[in-house]
Amino acid sequence: MIFQPCSPTACFFTLAIVLAAPPSRAGPPVAIGTGGAVATVSEQASKAAMAILNKGGNAVDAAVAAAATLGVTDPFSCGIGGGGFMMIYLADGKRVITIDHRESAPAAFTPAVFLQNGKEIDFDLAVASGAAVGVPGTVRGWHDALERYGTMSFRQVLAPAIDVADKGFRVSENFNHLVAMNVDKFTLFPAISALYLKDGKALPAGTTLRNPGMAKAYRELAARGYKAFYDGPMARAMVDAVTRPPTAAGAAVRGGRMTMADLANYESRIRQPLHTTYRGFDIYGMPPPSSGGSTVAAALNILEGYELKAMARADVEHLYLEASRLSFADRNAYLGDPEYLDVPLAGLLSKEYAASRRTQIRSRQAMAAAAAPGDPYLFQNDPSVPLRPQPARAALRESAHTTHLTVSDRAGNVVSYTFTIESWGGSGITVPGYGFILNNEMTDFDFSGPHPNVPEAGKRPRSSMAPTIALKNGKPAFSIGSPGGSTIITTVLQTIVNHVDLGMPMDQAVNAPRLSQRNAGATDVEPGFAGSAQATALQRFGHQWAGAPEPIGAANALVFNADGTVTAVSEGKRHGVGTALVQRRGH
Template sequence: MGLTKKSLVIILLCTFNAQSAVALAGNLAVAPSRTTHTTKTPIATGTGGAVATISEEASQAALKILNQGGNAIDATVAAAATLGVTDPFSCGIGGGGFMLIYLAKEKRFISIDHRETAPASVTSNLFIENGQALESDDAISSGRAVGVPGTVRGWDEALKRFGTMQFKQVLAPAIRTAEQGFAITPTFHRLNTGASHKFALYSSSSALYMQNGKALPVGYHFKNPDLAKTYKAIAQGGANVFYRGSIADALLKTVNQPPTVSGAKVRPGFMTQADLLNYEVRLRLPIHSTYRGYDLYALGLPSSGGITVGLALNLLENFDTKKMSRQQVEHLYLEASRLAFADRNAYIGDPEYVDVPLEGLLSKEYSKQRAQQLRLDQAASRSSDALPGDPFPFQNDPSYPLRPGLFASSANPVIKEKKEESKHTTHLTVSDKDGNIVAYTYTIEDWGGNGMVVPGYGFLLNNELTDFDFSAPHPNSPEAGKRPRSSIAPVIAFKDGKPAFTVGSPGGATIITTVLQTLVNHIDLGMNLADALAAPRMSERNNAMTQVEPNFIGGAQATGLARFGHEWNVDKSDAEIGAANAIRFNPDGTVTAISEPARHGIGSALVQKKAH
């Protein structure tokens, strides 16, 4: 294992002058909201702060904090903690994430990386036994899959540096929701059912989420007093109580001695108290790219999301989409995404362990060269994967290390990982009356994480280490202390020096395509942001077939694109692609919060004051 000099940079702060940003043309025609506190709606327009999440309780928690005088950072933590109660199968304090923040007064962007890390015991053979990679289900439902959780440290860092409130205030709504409970929705039941095969392995998980061997039924009044107890401890004692003491002891015992039911066998982990105590948040530079007059700010490494979105948009910018039909634009979107994923899969990993050619990948000159492979009239053959390009000549630093034994090139492609990245995460976005913006995606990876509820504390553990590539050598192969490559990709867009919109989504590797397609829909195809977010999704990730949602099959888009040679695939186990949330900053000074109109049971958008 070799650390680069980048590992010496613990905290990277960057200042972007928002006056240098350029921005969004046209008005977003979104009708004013009729939301009340008892009616869930995916669109709300008004003034002051705004919030969009997938959960009514979480959106209400954020709005409550905003109304109490908290800022967007305070409200984000409140919403995220509540999502840990209402959407526990996709997020929670047993996982990690990335928070992208715009500080309006300072005109500055910062990202808070609280991605999980590999314990010190991890080697490149983490998921290899007898020379073979473990089956995906065996790897996921194991103690080996658990990364050191970063969420609580991330929330603490956000509040202390950029918030105005303390844990005691922002965790109060989540504590109340966990104690008072709520009626299980069809979406909660569906996700619970999908994870029941894992929950059935563990006594603590089956006790919380199952009844008579089955997932809790729709309408069941669900409470989580153990999670309320955990939140209360954090509210009283701060982040340290999660990383040492009784909670930490219970967490470690769960990882290393899984609470299996009689007869169940799973592989234990090897996490230590030192792993928990040594966990550190990273404050990092977000990446900045431009697209057709917009300035886009997104997450950098170790997330691949913002980089892959930026790379694909750079490819598209070589074509005049205004002169094209919708089908031609969508064809190019799919082809650009395919090439961008080839580069993502080959080069991106934790920057503290590998030298990623970031400058080259995001170079406009590199995109001009790479775009020559895109045909306007025909999809590239899917009989073999697209090979990565060679971004190294586009690095300005002539001393940049070349590592042909590790990095891929057209002559030396990295073996493509065969497993699919899990699609189960949550995204939320919040703005406040002062213009601060937060786009936050956090996760426990698979639906229900690794399936283990920490006994007595009510939260699920992550299986984030399965985001590593199982084969080595690879920029994303497992190493001690390393952060797995992520696909998290929230974007904050500026134009004419002012915020234009923000958008993000859950969905594993489909996060990238959801965000990318929403941007193409909005900027290139001229859809208002609500329609851009709601449109049927296509996810091309350098696979033999393009994944689409069921309502796309048989429509005019599918038929037209098929003439270019595109072929479609629907994931029958999880047909929805993403569950996005967005905020649009309107020219008249109002804000429009936008969530999913149908996916994930309809999202919840709220504003402080309604427009009339």
């Protein structure tokens, strides 16, 4: 495992905007050209990033502008009421750093917070409650990113998002669908109902939606900086909403115990990225409390022992599924907040440990049961008392609702950024007067123990977010990331395998059917996969498919080509249609 220090840089360039191909194309939106590039799930967010690049901002400035706009147009996945992980490649010095602004547990939290009479409370009741709300980290993360590595102020980068919140945007079919899925939760809370429901139903597609409360919140941040969020009227409104959730008549939800001190004490963390190598690429991922970087790296280390390029696609996908199964067994046993336990990262990322795990994979025969975790402590020089392998246990239920964006600038800086409010619509609690939804991130903890990921005061729950940057010969090669709860890990891993091993151009790698094996009996697949020739080939090896298939993830990627151009790729069908932009069209 290699760690590299990083230092700030300020780089930018100004060129003209070129839009991606329209949504009617057969594959994902793709834009190829020079200068800066951006890919997000929202046209307005991608345009916000491009506007900042064209005004002289760098990739960090543009990423915050896109993220703030996504908080308006994609409010059920992300926003200032949540947290995330930002990975930055700085061309000045060729360094990679990460900013952990994951939500943290209030000081009043104990391991019994989600227990009642010694038993775990109902998950859905836990979600729609003040007790589910962690101290939001997004605003502090944006501040630290801009202060250390950006060139612009909150006032400048929030301007596009304020404009969208003021003027409004047209509700899409996908937006309408997301609201319709959450009507029961939203009707509990008048503030969110007033924004997104009409006569008790989801706002119809085509409606112009404005959010003056969110525009007000962003204007206060523009005027006072991050302190406007963590101290003052907005902070007080958040604490009141968490401790005494404003509910509809006759509704009752649990309150939380967040305080003004919890907000004032929040800090983001500048962390060294995780690093592994794979077929000539240097792969950088998020360290704990995210489990994304280490689980992707562990699976890649296992797969590196096979000559995948010489194999049929079914054999490659079989090995990908089995490597995922093994790496998830270790993820579930060992990963948590590194400030609360010794995570055996050196062992988990050891090539020798990967070789030992590889021996459990059988050619063309899927494992019949969940894999047991291995013992990574045997593969690291660690004199501390180890936490030995835990018994295999079912994976924690984890929301699939997050967002990812990726941005680069002409100077070669790259941002890969995943952030969230957890479930669709978070806790459902919208801060009155400020228009943003509070997260339900505390339900990412395991509700009971013993386990590395049980709730504790100040602790950050384990995440699956996996923003990833790959270098080759010391230069950016590609970036990739996705939403999707624990399926984030398999989406990132499968896309890398598709691109690197199966030789797919990135747009095909993103658009290919996704399979997600997370150490369960059956593998999650997308609609239309079961019964296909691809599925039939894998079924001969003993793979089985879970019921109720749903789209998996909503990836965004950049590829840095040998001729100096960049290819931006977003989704062509999942989560609506994304938008990929470059500053100047390639020829």
